[in-house]
Amino acid sequence: MKPSPDGSKFATCSADKSIAVIDTESGDLIKHYKACHKMGIYDLTWATEHEFFTCSADNLVKRWSLDSDTAVKELTQND
Numbered sequence: 001m002k003p004s005p006d007g008s009k010f011a012t013c014s015a016d017k018s019i020a021v022i023d024t025e026s027g028d029l030i031k032h033y034k035a036c037h038k039m040g041i042y043d044l045t046w047a048t049e050h051e052f053f054t055c056s057a058d059n060l061v062k063r064w065s066l067d068s069d070t071a072v073k074e075l076t077q078n079d
Contacts (some may be wrong), residue, residue, distance in 0.1 A: 006049045013054055015040035021066065031066055 005012045009030055011021045017040060019033040040055035046052045050066045062071035 002044050002046060002052075004049050004052075006044050008049065011044050011046070011052060013041035017041060017056075019044065019054065019064070033064070033069075036062070036064075036071065075078045 001010045001012050007024060009021055009023055010026060013019050015044040017035045017037045019031075019036055019041070020029060021031040023030055037054065037056035037058050037060060040058045041054050042069070044052055044054045045064070051072075052064050053061055054064065055061045059076065062067065063073040063075075065072045
């Protein structure tokens with residue numbers, strides 16, 4: 001689990017390629033991204049209260065925004 005910078009939510013990532021973002025106060029699911037990478041996710045880190053990055057065994061780093069249902073930026077080894 002990784003808490004957001006303001007502590008209002010936390011995110012989990014998994015070898016099943018999914019991400020869940022949960023409200024820390026209510027426990028409600030804020031966002032669930034299914035199969036967001038082609039392989040398991042190694043780590044997740046928050047950039048702001050609404051954006052975070054993931055890295056995966058598929059050799060991609062992706063930037064996510066809670067305002068979007070898909071990654072807003074994808075970085076490869078050549079970027």
